[in-house]
Amino acid sequence: MKEVLNPRERFGLLVIDEKPDRCNIIPLITSHSATVYKIGLKEYYTNGKTMAKAQIAAIEEYGHDAISIFSEVGIIAEAMGSEFIYPDDDLPVLKSPILTKVDVFALKVPNPQKDGRLPIYLEAIDYAYSAVGDKIPILAYVPAPFTTGMMLSDPNQFLLATIKNPNQVKAIIEMSLKAAIDFCYEIINAGGLPIIVDPLASSSVISPRAYQEFALPGEQGLIQFLHRYDFDVILHICGDTTPILDLLLQTGADLISLDKVALKLAIEKLAKKMRIIGNFDTTKIGFGTVDEILKETKAMTRIGMRAEKGYIVATGCEVPIFTPTENVKAFIRAAKEAGWYWD
Amino acid sequence: MPKKIGLSDWSEQFKLVSVEQIKKFTYYHNSEWGIYLSPPATFMVYGTRELKRLKLDNSFAALRLWGFVFNESERLFRAKQIGKKVIATMGDLGIVPVIIMAFPDCVPFYPECIWWTPFFKESTVLLDTATQLGIPEATCFSKATLGAFYKRAYFPRPDAIFASTGASCDDYSCIMQLVEDLGYEIVWLEIPLRKGQKAYPNNASGRLEEYLIGEYQRVWKKMVELTGISNKNQLIKSIKKANQLRNLVTSIKNLTYEAPKAPLPGLELMTIEFGNLYGYADIEEWIDILKMIKRTIEDRIEKGLGVLQEDAIPIAWITPSADPLLLNLVEDAGLRIVQTEYVINQALVPIEEDIDPFRALARAFLQASLIGKTSERVKRIIAGVKEGKIKGVLITNMLGASHCAMETGLIMRFLSAVPVLAIDVPQPFGITEQLKTRILAFAETLKH
Numbered sequence: 001m002k003e004v005l006n007p008r009e010r011f012g013l014l015v016i017d018e019k020p021d022r023c024n025i026i027p028l029i030t031s032h033s034a035t036v037y038k039i040g041l042k043e044y045y046t047n048g049k050t051m052a053k054a055q056i057a058a059i060e061e062y063g064h065d066a067i068s069i070f071s072e073v074g075i076i077a078e079a080m081g082s083e084f085i086y087p088d089d090d091l092p093v094l095k096s097p098i099l100t101k102v103d104v105f106a107l108k109v110p111n112p113q114k115d116g117r118l119p120i121y122l123e124a125i126d127y128a129y130s131a132v133g134d135k136i137p138i139l140a141y142v143p144a145p146f147t148t149g150m151m152l153s154d155p156n157q158f159l160l161a162t163i164k165n166p167n168q169v170k171a172i173i174e175m176s177l178k179a180a181i182d183f184c185y186e187i188i189n190a191g192g193l194p195i196i197v198d199p200l201a202s203s204s205v206i207s208p209r210a211y212q213e214f215a216l217p218g219e220q221g222l223i224q225f226l227h228r229y230d231f232d233v234i235l236h237i238c239g240d241t242t243p244i245l246d247l248l249l250q251t252g253a254d255l256i257s258l259d260k261v262a263l264k265l266a267i268e269k270l271a272k273k274m275r276i277i278g279n280f281d282t283t284k285i286g287f288g289t290v291d292e293i294l295k296e297t298k299a300m301t302r303i304g305m306r307a308e309k310g311y312i313v314a315t316g317c318e319v320p321i322f323t324p325t326e327n328v329k330a331f332i333r334a335a336k337e338a339g340w341y342w343d
Numbered sequence: 344m345p346k347k348i349g350l351s352d353w354s355e356q357f358k359l360v361s362v363e364q365i366k367k368f369t370y371y372h373n374s375e376w377g378i379y380l381s382p383p384a385t386f387m388v389y390g391t392r393e394l395k396r397l398k399l400d401n402s403f404a405a406l407r408l409w410g411f412v413f414n415e416s417e418r419l420f421r422a423k424q425i426g427k428k429v430i431a432t433m434g435d436l437g438i439v440p441v442i443i444m445a446f447p448d449c450v451p452f453y454p455e456c457i458w459w460t461p462f463f464k465e466s467t468v469l470l471d472t473a474t475q476l477g478i479p480e481a482t483c484f485s486k487a488t489l490g491a492f493y494k495r496a497y498f499p500r501p502d503a504i505f506a507s508t509g510a511s512c513d514d515y516s517c518i519m520q521l522v523e524d525l526g527y528e529i530v531w532l533e534i535p536l537r538k539g540q541k542a543y544p545n546n547a548s549g550r551l552e553e554y555l556i557g558e559y560q561r562v563w564k565k566m567v568e569l570t571g572i573s574n575k576n577q578l579i580k581s582i583k584k585a586n587q588l589r590n591l592v593t594s595i596k597n598l599t600y601e602a603p604k605a606p607l608p609g610l611e612l613m614t615i616e617f618g619n620l621y622g623y624a625d626i627e628e629w630i631d632i633l634k635m636i637k638r639t640i641e642d643r644i645e646k647g648l649g650v651l652q653e654d655a656i657p658i659a660w661i662t663p664s665a666d667p668l669l670l671n672l673v674e675d676a677g678l679r680i681v682q683t684e685y686v687i688n689q690a691l692v693p694i695e696e697d698i699d700p701f702r703a704l705a706r707a708f709l710q711a712s713l714i715g716k717t718s719e720r721v722k723r724i725i726a727g728v729k730e731g732k733i734k735g736v737l738i739t740n741m742l743g744a745s746h747c748a749m750e751t752g753l754i755m756r757f758l759s760a761v762p763v764l765a766i767d768v769p770q771p772f773g774i775t776e777q778l779k780t781r782i783l784a785f786a787e788t789l790k791h
Contacts, residue, residue: 005496008390009494009496009497010496012389013420013496016376016417016420016421017376017420017424018499020496133390133392134392134468135466135468137390138388188384188388189350189354191388191392191395192388193388228357228360228362228365229381230365230379230380230385231385
């Protein structure tokens, strides 16, 4: 089949409930692009232009359908004062959460133009938008308030506080929400479409009750802000979200990106109201054989295409950094072969 | 204070817009997906890249206007999704949609208006696609239409296509034929050339009228076949609606041109003028927006406020610019647009309401810009020059468009009483410092 549309056109049709030539294919190629661009990870996440160039190089290599500006979920927490270590060959690691030093009421909403590595992200978005934004959507991943809250705190203490001191957790989330909104505002002005990522709200980490009480309100607040702009909002939660599938409908997200969930079940529960994104096993793409990836991606794509409001072929979480390029190519080739809508 | 502002200022202003206001304005009365009151940043994020550089009017009415205009592609798809018939009307620029709107749930649109898209998006995607499909590079930017028909991502597959040929733009006639080659069924109309009494000695205008009436009746018949409905009273109502829009736009233009300080920028005015073609696919909502625009203008005039300096030099603009940024640049150079000839005169004039509706439409079309003598086309501008209201004339040529190549020299001769600057609109994202300098030099000439 001959592709008729470019990624921008393809995504544009999806969000107005029209079938494009084929499925959008957006594996979560984030820091893996540093591998494609043959640079060190530290260079990727500390230099905006480099991040954008690596992303563009990955698109040129693979032919998927969106730029994904992202490295890790600590970026807002870092801009609010949490300290991270920058290893040369790995992603930033949380060293000293700000709330181990100061009280929640001393937290400040960061300035995205100045604080932490937020300006690096904005530079990456701006560069990518100028370079390829006419043909390719620029997606910018924004950690949701709950996930940022945990990065501001000692993670264990934060989780305990959801039981022992819920008001404090809510206060942290409220500040994180303000920070996320300000960051989204600048992302939009730079040309990026914010995607909300809330990996630590996964049922692999917290209970459905804790999700409903703490994570969901933060997601809703951010989604409401983005809906003011009439954006179609993508929410990504990694891990197992089977126990909260029904609650996801309450987020207001227009597209839901899932990981460890049976795709058929997700479609059954969500696809009348949400477009479905997902959910190829990232272990498989990282370590599987090409034949396995080809076969399983095609099978997944055929199931996903049954989603009424539309489907994006994706990995369940980020493509592992050192995934062999032939594996990613196999994934995309299979999705392109199986994901055709037009005659 | 009224002024033109850039994207980040608009984003800042948008913070003050309440959710209730956002939800208040919808197209097709649909509150789920019909909301269009979004800031420029929304459309920029979805690929309208020139919005990073364009300056737009800062009024709430302008926010509505731009939200509605940039939303058109989605609106056409939504129209089809809810069972409306989407009808492409090509080449006649102003008459056939009046017939289409006489049929319930039929939405006309002009595919050629997509010629602005490559410039708004700062992208050659559609132009390159057209070239790959057989249109030479040196062709009018309306060739983007061919790319859009091929891609099927900019408007839905039309339920019917009416295309005008004959005394129309040669380039666009070729483009329309290539659209047919893509497998689209087209109903062709012939546009007659309007000549003087010598060419048609026996009641020239009457013969042309009769010819056009026959053509419009063919359109009517096809629409009756398509919808199963035939109600001439609806055509009379449609003409009244078109006139409501035309009168509103005329008053907006007159108010703006005659105010001591320009109450609205030239870019918004051009967008308003072209809305006369088909009401941007929801004429009711478009008229409501224009009423708000008019109130804004009246308020600004009453308060003595404007978006340009009082000493901005009045000029006329001939042939619309495919690149909206040029209108910003011209105003930034200290010029003010007070008269236009955007090749759509037939969409601006009132349609007679007390005669047979087809005859009325034919008579309106016979006032079209491009089917007759150049002297006719520029007579309003010549009058403005004589009255001292117009100090200079700017002509934007489209590379390859035959009427530009043939007419620009003639127009310059007719308008020799004032300085005239003719420029070729460059490719998307192609405005050079050299071109800016030419505009600045033109403005300097007019000032001294």
